Every structure is written in structure tokens, then in C-alpha cells.
Amino acid sequence: MTDQSPATFGSDPHEAPAPSASARAPATTVHVLDPRCGERTLEAAGQQTLMELLRDRGMSVMALCGGGMSCGTCHVHLPQPWADRIAAASEEEAAILEGCEDYQPGLSRLSCQVRLEPALDGVQLTVIGE
Numbered sequence: 001m002t003d004q005s006p007a008t009f010g011s012d013p014h015e016a017p018a019p020s021a022s023a024r025a026p027a028t029t030v031h032v033l034d035p036r037c038g039e040r041t042l043e044a045a046g047q048q049t050l051m052e053l054l055r056d057r058g059m060s061v062m063a064l065c066g067g068g069m070s071c072g073t074c075h076v077h078l079p080q081p082w083a084d085r086i087a088a089a090s091e092e093e094a095a096i097l098e099g100c101e102d103y104q105p106g107l108s109r110l111s112c113q114v115r116l117e118p119a120l121d122g123v124q125l126t127v128i129g130e
Contacts (some may be wrong), residue, residue, distance in 0.1 A: 028116045034127040036060040044116045050076065050125075051111035060129055067112035069093060072100040074111040075128040083107065085119040102128045 030042045030053060037060050044053045051074040054061040062073035069092060078086075089097065089109060097108045108128070114120075 026118055026121070028118065028121045029123075030116070030120070031122070031124040032059060032127060033125070034059045037127075046116075048116055049112050050074075050114040050116060050120075053116060054111055054127065059127055061111060061127055062129055063112065065112075069096060069110060069112055071130070072096050072110065073130045075100045075102070075130060076109055076111045076114075077102075077104060077107045077126040077128055078109045078114070079107060079124065082120060082123045082125070083109070086114060086117070089113065100128070101130060 026045070028044045030044060030050070032040045032042060032054065034040065034054075037058065040057070040059070042053060042057050049067060051061060051063050051067055054074070054076075055063045061076075063071075064073045065071040067074075075097065083106060090113070093110050093113050096110060097103050100108065102108075
């Protein structure tokens, strides 16, 4: 015989489920200058990367490796003060960026390595891509 009490199988069926982490995350506003698509303001909620947002909203980010940090086709310029609000690029990311066209130290980032977080709310960036 199995115990099927609410304590064993979950919460009270009459209670509303707790909101997911993405439902509770505040929206992040991203202002994008994309030479091929123009200027756009995008809203993102949840725990996604900048590359996912740009790709999913039709910006000209090719993201050929799907965020595996191996192609450089999600290259963006992230100006100050925004660049200082997130973790610095890893050595691996920096090595890939150095091989990208329009690489600029302190400004260039792979958007697949930038998590959208409250510190980036209102960020202004330029899509470079390849």
C-alpha cells in the first residue's frame, strides 16, 4: 500500500502553484543598434543570455554555434558603464573576440556569454556579428 498524502505527493491541490523563477524575474530593457535591422528596444524576462534575446527577436546575430562560444557570430559592443556591471570576459572569450572583425578591447563581448540581469536594465549596445 502506498501513502498518497499531500505531504508525499506535493502541495494542496487547491493552492495556486508558486510562480516560476522566470515569472518572478524583473524585465530587462535592452536598447539595440543593429546596422542591418535598425534601432530597437527589446524587453526580456527570465534567465536568458543576450544572444538568445537578440537571435529570438530577429536581430542580425547569427549565433552559428548556438551559444557554445566557438564562432564569434554573436559579437556585440557593450559600452561603459554597462561593461563594468557584468563579469569580465573569460580568457577563452577574449581569445575568440581578438579574432573578430571590429574587435575593440573593453567594448567587445560575445553576447552568448552575457546573462541578462537587473544590472543591465536599460543597456545600450551595438550588434557587430560576423
